[in-house]
Amino acid sequence: MNFELLTLLFDGVYGSELDGTRSIKGDLIHHILLTEKLLPSTVVMVGDRSHDIIGAKRHHIASIGVTYGYGTEEELKAHGADLIAHSPSDILRLIILNDARSSLRDAARSLLPRSGTLPLH
Template sequence: MMIALFDLDGTLTDPKAGITRSIQYALERLGHPVPEADALTWMIGPPLISGFTKLLGGAENAPEAVHLYRERFSDVGLFENEVYPDIPAILEALHEAGFRLFVATSKPHVFAKRIIDHFGLSRFFREVYGSELDNRNADKRDLIRHILDRERLDPATAVMIGDREHDAIGARANGIAAIGVTWGYGSRQELLDSGVACLVEKPRDLHEPILTLTGSMLRPAARA
């Protein structure tokens, strides 16, 4: 059985408006200077707690910032979002090809599931996995390990698709190949430096590398 794990933000959907506006809301409530949206896109993808720690210059106010962020995001921000073109089509193709598809996001799963349902993507996925509200499994290494254990998956039959270095690092730590996508918020160099097997420029071009990577992993097992 071939497995594909998909990151959410910057891979399946473009969450820029909702995330950056919620960050700005949190900063304003804290009395902190509020950057323009384009100066905050680096926070899309990594765990929020680490992003706010860096943004605020220390960990002291980061938990409160996350709380304030979620105050807006949970009601408004999560729907200020849109699915990237051709994503439903590629998910449909993989689903029909027999892949088991999972979402693997650092976003809390309570929000991720609402987003996936809202955009009508839940029919493609076996399960939506994310972090807990207390930040457990926010690190992609921990999250992917949790998915593999929970679903009893063989990492040799799986591939991780994501737009940030954290996706590739998490995949490599668990023996999974990673595909870097360039339409999200990670740079090409960031993805290459983190060890992705390849870069993909458009969602419609994902099918072939996913098949190639999972197929090449399956063949040695078949000979054994």
């Protein structure tokens, strides 16, 4: 596959530097959030190893652990992956499903009185 063609699909390509800068996943995620001016609540970390999930948790980012990479489902779950994908097509399905759940939760919250409790009749 032509790497240059693949980069057209992304706004940016990030990784650690050759000198070791940002080799800790959480540091790299922090750099990306700042550089791209992203809010943690608007992004999802997709990763195949524990350090991907740990980095996402450090910045309060939702995470999808993928079992078709180097890590195992047990490793991903043990480090708190929010969702698990067994194939690339699962990722889109999980994002759409999770977004629908969030929308339903937000709608339900909007129906609650400001105190956060329902009146008893």
